[in-house]
Amino acid sequence: MKLRKSHLGAGALSLGAVLAFAVPAGAAVNLQSESSGNSAIKIVKQAKLKAQGAATVVTVNVTCPIGSHYQVTVDVVQTINPNTTTHGSGYVSNQDCSGVTDKVKVPVTAGGAPFKPGVAYAVGRLDVSSPWSYTSLNTGREIVNVES
Numbered sequence: 001m002k003l004r005k006s007h008l009g010a011g012a013l014s015l016g017a018v019l020a021f022a023v024p025a026g027a028a029v030n031l032q033s034e035s036s037g038n039s040a041i042k043i044v045k046q047a048k049l050k051a052q053g054a055a056t057v058v059t060v061n062v063t064c065p066i067g068s069h070y071q072v073t074v075d076v077v078q079t080i081n082p083n084t085t086t087h088g089s090g091y092v093s094n095q096d097c098s099g100v101t102d103k104v105k106v107p108v109t110a111g112g113a114p115f116k117p118g119v120a121y122a123v124g125r126l127d128v129s130s131p132w133s134y135t136s137l138n139t140g141r142e143i144v145n146v147e148s
Helices: 005-032
Strands: 039-043 046-050 055-063 069-081 084-096 102-110 118-129 134-147
Touching: 039 069, 039 118, 039 134, 055 069, 055 084, 055 118, 069 102
Parallel strands: 046 134
Antiparallel strands: 039 055, 046 055, 055 102, 069 084, 069 118, 084 102, 118 134
């Protein structure tokens, strides 16, 4: 069977059409984990150590509709040495949504060894409630603990 240039062109066009639809769909799935309608959560890359590592303060950007209330929970885990990790959690609750992006400082206390300067991983959860709806969003990212 001999392929003609027209067959190759049609195949390339078909492949391009498939990719054009598949790539945006994948991007939309990723975006849904960090935002939903008028609500969004994003963890800021730098956190500040407190009390010689007994805690770290993680800043979270929160957006939600005015008239709603929210709670933010943050979990942090950090490798202290090749055989030891430390972790902790913190939350801020019963906050009023302003309708714009707010910078929320969440204190996270260490639950074992103290946190240290350097890379850690943070997972955030935003729960937004109002008389007409409830939304829960999650996100995670590497953060860098720095001395305050």
